[in-house]
Amino acid sequence: MQARWLTWLSGQAEALVVQAGRVGADPEDGNETALQKRLTVALCVGTLPLTVLWSAIYLFAGVPVAAAIPAFYSVFTPINTAVFAWTRNLEFYRFTQLLLILILPWLVTIALGGFRESSIVIIWAALCPLGSLLLEDIRRTLLWILGFVALLALTALLQPHLTPIGLPDAFVTWFFVLNVGSVIAIVFGLLRYFVGRRNFFQERSEMLLLNILPKEISEALKAEQRTIAAQYDAASILFADVVAFTPMAASMTPLSLVDLLNEVFQCFDTLVEKYGVEKIKTIGDCYMVAAGVPRERDDHAHALVDLALDMRAEVDRRVFGGRKLAFRIGINSGPVVAGVIGRKKFIYDLWGETVNMASRMESHGQSGTIQITRGTFDLVKDDFDCEARGLVDVKGAGRVETWHVIGRKRSEVLEPSRLASA
Secondary structure: OHHHHHHHHHHHHHHHHHHHOOOOOOOOOOHHHHHHHHHHHHHHHHOHHHHHHHHHHHHHOOOHHHHHHHHHHHHHHHHHHHHHHHHOOHHHHHHHHHHHHHHHHHHHHHHHOOOOOOOOHHHHHHHHHHHHHHHOOHHHHHHHHHHHHHHHHHHHHHHHHOOOOOOOHHHHHHHHHHHHHHHHHHHHHHHHHHHHHHHHHHHHHHHHHHHHOOHHHHHHHHHOOOOEEEEEEEEEEEEEEEOOHHHHHHOOOHHHHHHHHHHHHHHHHHHHHHHOOEEEEEEOOEEEEEEOOOOOOOOHHHHHHHHHHHHHHHHHHOOEOOEOOOEEEEEEEEEEEEEEOOOOOOOEEEEOHHHHHHHHHHHOOOOOOEEEEHHHHHHHOOOEEEEEEEEEEEOOOEEEEEEEEEEEOOOOOOOHHHOOOO
């Protein structure tokens, strides 16, 4: 029963926070600012039913001074919230409301005659530093904590000089339950929503980071800010480039061109995920993939040749942006250096002659072909039909022996389960 009550209460608190998000909202607010506004309004407005109830109970019990204090909060807060909705000045709204939350419960404590007679109503003032912890930086929170502790100490000093109102023992006892229970419930609801939103933003950030960097690299960067570089003795690199892209781009609007490339690269991304290889980057209309980095694997060349065949098949059978496209694909295998350099807008990149030669295989290739070097051919010749092209003049490398991949020597398509997991 208690768990069901807490679940219902947290659901009501979450619904209140959603409604509170519309008060003082600004389209230009960042995620953190928007979350702070929601929680501030939820904390301040969400306590209004209780302050009204407390005021009515105190009035009925014959303590009008104590009743007037929560009544003041019940009147001031809606007005202040309306001003905030108009001005969107979160700083002023937050400060005034936290100040009231800190001071008013202390005034009720003094009016009723101390800690026991007030049923420790000063516990409501604890919502001030707790709320500040969610809504402000830690330095301001420390100031609110000091203020709360100072009020506790001041009340202890004044306690011998306070005159008890003489409320019935049963009234005092039940108000202990109401005060402590209500504060705990409010804190639970706010923390539950805060933690949920924080986890949501953290998952989005994590997903975005993993779309930029390999998992191993992102984990290393999160653990320590340092230069990351590694030598891989056996890896394969693939470059794919649209044939006659420049004249085609000149005849298209910028938006149409970006939509076309996005459609093509999304198709390739799906295939990259299928084979568990690593997309490195796109450069204009060029698509770069690697296998064997950052996770070493023996079948790196097989994986990229299989990927290249599937890429060519998809391009042959599909229309992108209303156009039939053709690609040149080049693959090379050998040692590479991989890593992350720089401090801003960094990417995981590869360097070395192996990378340069893979790029040359693409640029010196023919439309619709998959051109590979001797380094890749020696690794895949037993499983793929390859046609010798002979020696090709490659800028910066002289005459290089190359092959075209025709297809697989077996009829079945290689399944990802055969490949090393990503």
